[in-house]
Amino acid sequence: MDDASHTNLAHTTLLVSGMTCAACVNTVEQQLKSSGAKTVSADLMTGLTTVVHDAGLLSSDNVCECIASLGLEAEVLQTHQPVDRMLDQSEEAWLERFLVSLIFAVPALLLMLLNSMLALSHPIYRFLHKRTAGLYTPHTACMFVLATLCQIVLGSRFYMHAAKALLKARTANMDVLVVLGTTMAYAGSIVSTVMGCSDFFETPIYLISFVLLGRWLESTARGRSASTVASLIALQPQTAVLADGAVIGVEEIKPGDLILVSGASHIPCDGIIVQGRTYVDESLITGESCSVAKAPGSNVVGGSFNQMRNIQIRATAATDRSVLSRIIQLVRDAQANKPRLQQVADRVASKFVVLVTVASVLVFIVWIAVGARGGIKRQWIESKGMANHQHNLHDKERLTRIYDTIFALLNAISVLVIACPCALGLAAPTAIMVGTGVAARLGILIKGGGVVMEAASKVDVVVFDKTGTLTQGHPSVVDLRELRGLPPGCKGWIYSAIHAIESMSNHPLASAVRQFIEMHTRITQDIEIWEHEEVPGCGTRALVSVPDDLREHLGWGESQKAYLSIGREGWVWADTSFVSSLSPEERSERECKRQWETNGYTLVSVCLQPKRSHDVRQASWPVPACPLLSFAVDDQVRQEAKFVIDSLQRSGVEVWVVSGDKAEVVQVVANQLGIRNIIAGVLPGEKCERIRGLQFAGDRRRVVAMVGDGINDAPALAQADIGIAVDSGTATAIETAPVVLMRPSLLPLLTFFDISLVTMRRVKLNFIWASGYNLVCLPIAAGVLYPVIGRGLPPAMAGLLMVLSSFTVMLSSLSLKLYRGKY
The missing domain is CATH 3.40.1110.10 (Calcium-transporting ATPase, cytoplasmic domain N)
Structure with a gap:
């Protein structure tokens, strides 16, 4: 969506497909910034990429071409274009590929079961392992055909994307690891077979199947995470009825049009009632599904639900300028906004593939050296599934070297496969996406996304404006x-x-x-x-x-x-x-x-x-x-203000009240609410200086939140680390502060701080899990446990663990959907 501001800057949101890990995200952001974009924020979860650019120097078409030069696909996204439908298509595509992989994986599994369960004298076992012309067995031939077809039918996609990443984007992503792992397993199995040793053609088949399973599970979780925006888009009717009875698309509505809205239907656009009385459910704005009485002259918001009688409204804004459209766009922007922790993780993950590849080579070299000294035991080799196969080599020393090489190769493949930069890349975006979506459902619009939630989770000072914030705003x-x-x-x-x-x-x-x-x-x-x-x-x-x-x-x-x-x-x-x-x-x-x-x-x-x-x-x-x-x-003090102030102070937050009124007047309100710190007699511009003073008071930089009405307090809201506007959902307030409490109440303020704390704890938990997984599993895959327990991780099992690591992060983040709020 292009939304040119009062300057020449354009705000473009694109849907980028083909990003597989944080390395892809980092490449897209760096490429666009080097091409002249002011700011870029790409989201691995949904593929949404927000770009702020000079429209005169870099058009939206140029942005798409820049992304296409990296081997990725980009599409400019309209506000009411449902991303969840595209994610559903991606989910269906990955499911289809996974089901196709089962055509190869199931026969391979059956052959392995027959091979391990049947006695050596069983006719079927003897048939499967009878060498044709003294060369290859039917078992080996079948596994070779299955592995080859799997590489061609399903592996070709990974090869193409890996080639694009290396040649066009000049980066190594998750597809490169998949290609390296499956290719080494396939080629190594061919070499081993040709030399008359055991084959392991099932390894590349299982690896591809498990990777496809992981991609399908990830796409499924992404669709669930994006459901908040999808539910908002679903509130927007597709058509509207004009006063003369003509039916038009909602995108054709113009300010001043008279629209008929029947009972028990969604209102198609923002407007003012000119005829009729009714009750409207404005839960999309307030987070509370309570009925609000409306009469001629009342404002209504597009997407809210007309519960009772027919009304006639006069449109006050086009669909793409409505409150609902702004909320949808701001929620999308918030979900793509990264906390500092995620930015660090993206930089680490962007180098992760190279580091893992180097580690894999080192593991291979080390095990070759260990094997040369006779340090690889026979039972270790048997644990890799190379035990009960006959061979035609009579040179025991040469056979040992071959098996040692295969053993080293399988350990190197396990390292390649088990490494999971995806878990690191998804740790924060998944939690931020779900957290901001849950907040929007509760009537809290967090425009700053992860950056604001990170600051809110460690807030030190909360400053309240008096008039209209601590008081009811109806003097x-x-x-x-x-x-x-x-x-x-x-x-x-x-x-x-x-x-x-x-x-x-x-x-x-x-x-x-x-x-x-x-x-x-x-x-x-x-x-x-x-x-x-x-x-x-x-x-x-x-x-x-x-x-x-x-x-x-x-x-x-x-x-x-x-x-x-x-x-x-x-x-x-x-x-x-x-x-x-x-x-x-x-x-x-x-x-x-x-x-x-x-x-x-x-x-x-x-x-x-x-x-x-x-x-x-x-x-x-x-x-x-x-x-x-x-x-x-x-102006009467809000009923809930005392409870909110007490709750903040009990949690260790320092509370201030600031106002342009005289100190005597401000002190009366402060005494009623139990606030010990006041700033009185200041103009809106002077509040900014006072906020800055609170930020740098003491021996460290403190995190300060400013709560105001979103209009007169704009300078102070901008200066504060977290600017919070208390409003009923007007378009003016939505544009003012990084956080908007859509209900005219202070109770959502406590919910905002609480959900920010819960979300950032989940982000940290995800990072601990993702980092711990790689730190623990990489050495195990490399084979450090062989001297201790005589066991390691076969490549197929490593591939399954890689899938589970990413999926566990996704499930951890999706559990935030269970949050219901305390207030």
Whole structure:
């Protein structure tokens, strides 16, 4: 999907097929970066590759061509294109190849069983081992035919992909190990047979069968891991019905179209209800399958479920710009985002094949040297399945050398086959994919993927914004104070002007003032506004025309226009020369403000200031400003906030609250919630500096999470190691922070930290298993146990263990799907 941003950068998501291990992933990323891509993140699990590139220098077609030059196939992926269907096709293809391999593996197994179970005098055994013309037995001939056909029919695919990796990508991947192992086994068996010794043609057959079994199991697990995105895509209807009855595809919907939505069906696009009332299940956004009442004027999200009556909506966004589309794309990006641990593992795995190949050669050389000194015992050779075969060599010394060589070769093959870079490469992506998918199901959108989850698993400090985060975000005016006696005929104009200016802001405090005016006064005048300005964290001001009676009352002479400022008291008076006199009335007003602050109310002041020829923000004024009103605004603390704060502090996390309000107001909220650390009186831009200070306080770099509303706190959310927006799922908030709590509640915050910790523990467990498997099994495959117990690992058994190692990692990650959340 190409999604050009406001710059010339394009965001392209591709589906790359043919990647078999971390070496392939590393090659793709390095190739694209060397071709001019800004950032590249390839996912071994699904093949999804996210590329950020300059569209003018590197088009999406160029990206596909670059990947094709590596011998891989790439396809640009659309947002609503179901990856799970492609993974299902891959799963079916691998299953088909595995079933074909059984055509060769089952007869080979039967021949081996007959060979080991029948007595030497049995007619069938004698027939199978009767040499034709003194050369080869029927048993050997049958095994040779089966192994040859298996190499041609099934092994050819591995040969082609290995050749592409070596010649085009100039790297060694898992296919190279498979080819080396099966070829050495096949060629070694031919040489052994020609020289009159035991054959082991079953080894390449079993190796290919086990590898195909592993690929099928991996593709099956990948499909299960990608089910979260698939379920989101399934929520999107394929068609929509226009108001005139015409049926169109959802991709044809345009903003402004009137859409009919019948009861008991999914809503096809984001929109606003224009007709009808109903209940909607918005679990895709909130994670809770509770019904939400909707009426004309209510917003609805595409993909949510209309439970009851028919409604008519007006589309507000095209399908590819809807909230659901953004969630799908962001979940995909998150699943491809790698934690630092995985980046290290990818670099190790990219060199793994070369190291294993060198180790295999060394194992062969060492065992040849041991055999030359007579250190290989007969029972060790018999454990490789070369015991009960007749031969026509009478030179015992030469026979011993041949068997010693075969013994060394089989150990070298076992090393090649048992080595599993796939387990290392899958350790983190599988867990991250399942973890982010489970989080999305619970209403937590983790856009940063593994990087954010890794940081969240070791968070030290959590900083909360006050308004709209710790509080409910629905403030209301609880008191009003007129700061000077105003002419009765002017009050209507003042309230109308305040209402008009606050109507141009979407800040919660502006909404509270506007709603208060609408409830207690009548708006009878149309106010003309110029030079409107809104300063985040401070307030809003605009130029208005002052009525003659108010201008005469204030003694402003010819000054017909004035700036009406509404907001924080310190900001409202910052650019004025107004100095309050300490008259009894003024002292009463100040005492009232102190009482408001003691109660935890937020003060919103209103000031009128005459226009002069110089800029409004200049510091001195020849005519003093006129204070008009002060509103006391209260915002109730969220019910769950106390529990969330206590839970974080019990877990050892340091909790802070930051706000632009006065310290007295912030302290009231902090005392209610048991928060000991506060930062008050700061603007949104200053919060960023305070976050940086918390990160570098103490003797080490601390991990800081910032929880805010996703809009006014953008600088602080960006500075924090983990930016978390609390929202109900609007498109604006989705684009703001690396983590979005889709429910307007703080409880999912605890779930986010918990699932991040659980997921990263599973990643570490997977890495320990994958690393431990290779560290333990490689020496065993090399034959270190022969002097101890007289046994080792035959290549076929090594191949089976290789399959089980990857599959165990997949199952470990898939078990995260059982996570249900604690809160």
